[in-house]
Amino acid sequence: MASSVKHPAAVQEAWSLVGKLFWQMRPRLLAVAGELGLTPPQMFALRALDPEQPVPMRELAAQLHCDSSNVTGLVDGLEAHGLVERRSAQHDRRVRMLVVTERGAEVRRRINDVVEEVPPALASLSAEDQRALRDILRRALG
Amino acid sequence: MASSVKHPAAVQEAWSLVGKLFWQMRPRLLAVAGELGLTPPQMFALRALDPEQPVPMRELAAQLHCDSSNVTGLVDGLEAHGLVERRSAQHDRRVRMLVVTERGAEVRRRINDVVEEVPPALASLSAEDQRALRDILRRALG
C-alpha cells in the first residue's frame, strides 16, 4: 500500500511539475515508435539493450520489470525487423545473448535522440536555471 | 522525424536525470494498479477524469492520446468495478458523460497519493534544493 509520508509542499509540487513535463512528451514518443515501425514496448526494449555488449534475455526482462515469457515476444519482433540477433552463450548454452545489429544500433540512436530531446519548457529556461536544475538533480541521483 | 536541435549539455543532462527518476517509480505504479484491481491504462483513465465534473468520452480519449474505440473498453472496465457511470448528456444525446462514483473518487485519491509520491532521491534533497527545484520548474511550466 502507498505510504502516506508527507513531504514539504515544495518538493511535492516539484514532482508534480515533473510529471506534467513527462506527459507532454508522450505523444511524440508514440509517434516516433510508429515512424520506426515499432510498438512502444519494442522501442523501450531496444533502448534497454547495450549495442556494445550482448545481454542475456533474463537481464532484459529484469530491466523492463516484466516476465521472461514477455521478452520472448518482444525480441521476436525486434529480430524480425533485423535489429537484434539471438546468440547462444558459450559458457552456458541455456542462455541466449541479445546482440544489437548495426541497423539496430542506428534505430536505437534515433530513439535515444527523441527520448533525450529536451522538452520546450526546459529548453526555454535561462542557462543559469538549466545549470542549477542539473546540479540539483545530480545531488538527488548521485 | 526527430529534430536534432542541440541543447546545452546542462539541460540535456537534467532531462536525462528526470528520466531516471521516472523509471525508478515505474514498478511501484504497476504494483498499485494490481492492488486496486485495475490495469495501468484503467488507472490512468480514472486519474484523467474529474470527480467534480462529468467529462465526455471524447475528451477522455483526447487526454489519453488514444482512439475513441479504445476508451469504450477502458470505461467498460471502470464501470464494471463501479468506479464510473455513463450518463447521457442533455444537450446532445450522442454524447456520454463520464461520472466518477463516490467509490471511484476514493480509488482515484489513492492513485493520486501514489503517483504524486515523491521519489526518495528528491525527498533526500535539502529544503533549500527542494525549493529551488520547484521554483525553476515553475518558471519552466508557468
Added chain:
DNA sequence: TATTGTTATACTCTATAACTATA
C-alpha cells in the same frame, strides 16, 4: 452530411503455468 460512441476485427502486450534443454 458530420459527429459520438459502439462493434467487429486483427494484432500486440502481459502474466501464469507447463514444457524443453541445459546445468
Added chain:
DNA sequence: TATAGTTATAGAGTATAACAATA
C-alpha cells in the same frame, strides 16, 4: 533439482473500418 528460455493460453490494450444514433 534448479535455471534460461519457449510455448500455450487467456485476458486486456490498441487502432482501423464499418456501423447506429443523433445532430
